[in-house]
Amino acid sequence: MLLETRALTAGYGQFNALFGVDVTLDKAETVAVIGANGAGKSTLLRSITGVLRNAPDMVLHRGDPIGALPAHLVMQRGIAMVPEGRKLFPSLTVEENLRIGGQVRRAPGPWTLDTIYDLFPILKEKRQMPGTALSGGQQQMVAIGRALMSNPEVLLCDEISLGLAPVVIRDIYAAMPRIKDQGTAIIVVEQDIGRALAVSDRVYCMMEGRVTLTARAAEVSRSAIHAAYFGEAA
Amino acid sequence: MNWLDILVQGVLLGGLYALFAAGLSLVFGIMRLVNLAHGDLIIFAAFAILLAVSTLGLNPFLAALLAAPLMFALGWALQRFVLNRVLGKDILPPLLVTFGLSVALQNGLLEAFSADTRRIPAGPLESASLDLGIVTVGWMPLLTFLSAVLVILALNRIFYATALGRAFRATSDDPVTASLMGIDPKGIFAIATGLAMVVVTVAALYLGMRANFDPSIGPARLIYAFEAVIIGGLGSLWGTLAGGIIIGVAQSLGAAINPEWQILAGHIAFLVVLLIRPRGLFPRAVD
Ligand SMILES: Nc1ncnc2c1ncn2[C@@H]1O[C@H](COP(=O)(O)OP(=O)(O)OP(=O)(O)O)[C@@H](O)[C@H]1O
Numbered sequence: 001m002l003l004e005t006r007a008l009t010a011g012y013g014q015f016n017a018l019f020g021v022d023v024t025l026d027k028a029e030t031v032a033v034i035g036a037n038g039a040g041k042s043t044l045l046r047s048i049t050g051v052l053r054n055a056p057d058m059v060l061h062r063g064d065p066i067g068a069l070p071a072h073l074v075m076q077r078g079i080a081m082v083p084e085g086r087k088l089f090p091s092l093t094v095e096e097n098l099r100i101g102g103q104v105r106r107a108p109g110p111w112t113l114d115t116i117y118d119l120f121p122i123l124k125e126k127r128q129m130p131g132t133a134l135s136g137g138q139q140q141m142v143a144i145g146r147a148l149m150s151n152p153e154v155l156l157c158d159e160i161s162l163g164l165a166p167v168v169i170r171d172i173y174a175a176m177p178r179i180k181d182q183g184t185a186i187i188v189v190e191q192d193i194g195r196a197l198a199v200s201d202r203v204y205c206m207m208e209g210r211v212t213l214t215a216r217a218a219e220v221s222r223s224a225i226h227a228a229y230f231g232e233a234a
Numbered sequence: 235m236n237w238l239d240i241l242v243q244g245v246l247l248g249g250l251y252a253l254f255a256a257g258l259s260l261v262f263g264i265m266r267l268v269n270l271a272h273g274d275l276i277i278f279a280a281f282a283i284l285l286a287v288s289t290l291g292l293n294p295f296l297a298a299l300l301a302a303p304l305m306f307a308l309g310w311a312l313q314r315f316v317l318n319r320v321l322g323k324d325i326l327p328p329l330l331v332t333f334g335l336s337v338a339l340q341n342g343l344l345e346a347f348s349a350d351t352r353r354i355p356a357g358p359l360e361s362a363s364l365d366l367g368i369v370t371v372g373w374m375p376l377l378t379f380l381s382a383v384l385v386i387l388a389l390n391r392i393f394y395a396t397a398l399g400r401a402f403r404a405t406s407d408d409p410v411t412a413s414l415m416g417i418d419p420k421g422i423f424a425i426a427t428g429l430a431m432v433v434v435t436v437a438a439l440y441l442g443m444r445a446n447f448d449p450s451i452g453p454a455r456l457i458y459a460f461e462a463v464i465i466g467g468l469g470s471l472w473g474t475l476a477g478g479i480i481i482g483v484a485q486s487l488g489a490a491i492n493p494e495w496q497i498l499a500g501h502i503a504f505l506v507v508l509l510i511r512p513r514g515l516f517p518r519a520v521d
Pocket residue numbers: 012015017035036037038039040041042043044084191
């Protein structure tokens with residue numbers, strides 16, 4: 001297994017946000033994690049990336065325990081993150097924001113400044129502007145490009161559609177197949193269930209810190225998701 | 235003494251204050267850490283240079299070149315093993331630790347070198363001057379000023395034209411997101427403090443060649459450095475140079491009116507700038 005959480009329990013100080021979460025991600029697979037506000041989706045990604053540190057064997061990468069590694073070492077293993085709220089660096093231009101994504105780790109692979117400008121042409125025009133001067137959708141493109149610059153093996157996306165207009169979301173999701181085609185394994189966290197299912201092979205639904213549904217995206221029924229999402233009996 | 239002369243001397247003096255302040259400004263800009271031992275570290279470096287000059291018979295500039303990598307290592311280790319542990323949301327622990335370091339450094343230097351005042355011998359350079367037609371300037375103040383400009387140019391170049399500088403700025407913006415880029419914020423902080431100590435070595439070289447020093451005068455240098463940083467706007471390196479120059483010119487003007495007013499005039503200039511621009515002359519846009 002490429003990436004795996006085992007009985008992952010995580011939280012903030014005294015407060016527990018995840019209660020024994022098991023999630024797996026296979027090579028070249030795309031997995032959606034859906035769930036309502038506060039379900040623990042971002043906490044799951046923060047635990048994988050090492051922003052939240054846990055017991056070592058709660059997160060495994062290629063079988064190695066990485067649950068206690070600090071974030072920069074997790075990233076250097078090829079696990080890149082598009083954080084919730086984009087989090088561009090305000091002091092950096094668009095191009096510098098992209099470059100910094102591949103500054104410490106750059107595995108051989110398809111993604112370079114040129115191929116990212118090819119994926120999101122508007123960024124090339126705006127490359128000298130401060131990242132934060134862009135529209136929300138363009139900022140999201142920078143955040144995705146920044147994560148791709150390291151040619152990651154695993155890409156984690158936390159609510160990339162958050163706060164964006166439907167047309168902009170469509171443009172951004174249009175890039176997903178090209179990222180998948182490079183063999184990158186992806187976890188997409190989303191509240192937009194339709195979007196998430198359309199790009200994914202499998203789906204996990206979370207509620208109040210637990211996984212309430214695991215299914216193949218193509219087979220899952222609306223009513224099963226509804227039940228898992230809101231906690232009602234199916 | 236004519237007014238132009240006073241102004242020029244003041245600007246050149248500002249170079250020395252900018253050198254005192256540049257390291258402080260660098261560290262504050264990257265990790266919002268105020269190092270209360272900064273002045274004492276300058277004195278420490280001055281003693282290190284003096285030691286190399288007196289025992290190895292080196293030229294002071296060569297001695298500083300030798301001291302610089304050692305000071306880098308010291309700064310790196312200080313950050314890595316001490317300051318990184320106390321950095322956090324609460325600003326008090328780092329203040330207390332650096333205050334303690336200041337006291338420890340003063341006492342350590344007193345123990346090692348006694349309370350006698352010293353000076354780094356610079357030979358004929360000490361009194362050499364350059365006639366520019368309308369004004370005559372000492373080589374030493376001129377070199378100090380040029381070094382300050384060079385130091386700030388170099389730091390700016392590192393900040394805006396290198397991968398390390400990009401990591402400095404990103405870490406300063408948001409250390410958590412920087413760590414998602416594979417950058418170790420604590421490693422970046424250690425490099426930044428190491429770099430600040432190289433600047434401290436340059437400051438120590440000129441301080442030690444231009445004036446008498448003893449183990450107790452660090453905190454007084456720290457005040458000028460603080461004032462220069464704050465006048466310039468926290469975190470702006472060119473602002474720090476401007477701040478140093480404002481204090482230097484104010485002191486030089488004050489001294490021309492009455493020698494007893496020199497120090498006071500610098501402090502008054504500081505307060506006046508703060509009254510007019512509470513965030514300093516060139517505050518950083520983000521913060
Ligand atoms: N920094 C934090 N400190 C304390 N509690 C937090 C923190 N971040 C999240 N929480 C709490 O942890 C729980 C899970 O939050 P999390 O952000 O993982 O949810 P989420 O599924 O990502 O929600 P959203 O869809 O709103 O992003 C929530 O109850 C939230 O209030």
